[in-house]
């Protein structure tokens with residue numbers, strides 16, 4: 001496979017496929033040169049020339065939350081450094097790492113990360129991009145330098161992209177000045193709006209969506225939040241808005257001390273939260289916040305393995321779903337890069353807390369992996385602001401093909417193949433092919449750039465470690 005395949009209309013036949021309504025048999029998929037599905041026909045008899053999938057076809061999962069550079073930091077904080085390590089002590093180490101990374105390193109890390117994502121069943125990513133400036137905190141000669149590195153990495157690997165430049169101005173609630181370790185993140189609102197204007201045509205040219213991410217209520221004062229949202233609306237009134245909210249109990253306590261309200265309640269009262277919004281790590285909500293946030297139509301951005309890795313706490317999935325809440329998954333710090341494992345972790349967290357099994361099943365789908373995959377695709381697509389909401393006409397042809405000959409799957413009915421992939425498999429090795437917009441990006445479980453991108457990643461990480 002060359003890096004960039006010229007877009008072509010195409011078709012694929014699947015003996016089994018997971019459509020938005022559930023499993024279907026003998027499905028013929030057809031798409032146009034733009035990579036958009038034009039027909040999805042169960043009960044088809046394919047022509048002998050139609051390519052056949054080697055196993056069940058699933059919708060690709062959107063990854064709704066990523067800080068790409070953190071991939072190279074994985075495994076480097078898994079030792080005790082204080083009497084009691086926490087999210088905050090992790091963050092100090094992460095800032096040290098973020099403080100020295102170069103544009104070429106960001107690009108190498110993101111390129112490999114996106115290859116890994118594609119090989120693990122993610123067909124698109126929302127990049128929550130806050131590393132803006134040079135190591136001394138000054139803007140690069142080209143202020144969009146690092147955003148451009150991410151755009152190139154996405155284009156080269158073929159992953160779908162929602163680029164979310166991050167607004168970051170303060171180091172806590174109520175406007176305290178940023179810390180030294182945050183110097184590369186800081187942007188006045190005006191500078192953010194100029195960056196968005198600059199990036200918009202570049203995103204459009206490669207089919208990426210541009211949005212905005214106020215980092216958190218700790219990092220963005222109320223007036224800046226209001227002004228930035230107004231500026232974003234003037235550029236694209238439907239653009240996605242993502243924010244970190246209520247990840248840590250310490251953050252909830254600080255917000256209460258500042259405003260008398262918890263973070264989610266404050267946000268719902270002071271910002272026009274609706275279906276454009278993705279509330280990342282809305283972990284610590286009270287019953288009223290679960291109800292109100294779900295009713296807003298916003299997506300809950302669940303980053304299960306990172307939230308476990310950082311000791312955040314457990315999201316109340318039953319409360320959220322009972323309120324009709326939408327949700328999707330993200331790999332965030334990339335402690336794990338695998339769509340199936342995020343779903344497994346979601347279900348296992350709930351099992352451990354509720355002491356029940358098969359919590360994630362729903363009225364329409366009794367198989368947990370099926371129910372969770374479909375919901376994560378819907379919610380992820382909404383958060384991404386792109387037409388990647390599953391295997392239906394008008395949506396992008398983003399497929400994952402399971403390898404029916406894999407030892408974990410062989411001989412099972414299709415729904416159990418997916419269950420086995422999520423709960424009992426060797427993870428990404430059970431995937432055969434991954435298509436984005438109708439183009440094969442992973443074949444025989446490998447992306448064409450696998451070898452080259454992994455070598456460049458290792459080299460970049462070694463350079464970073466050598467600087468210590």
Ligand code: NGQ
Nearest residue numbers: 067091216244247306332333
């Ligand atoms: C981040 N990551 O921006 O990378 C954050 C940590 C913060 C996560 N929340 C920094 N997982 O929230 O202040």
Ligand code: ZN
Nearest residue numbers: 067128244332
């Ligand atoms: Zn994050």
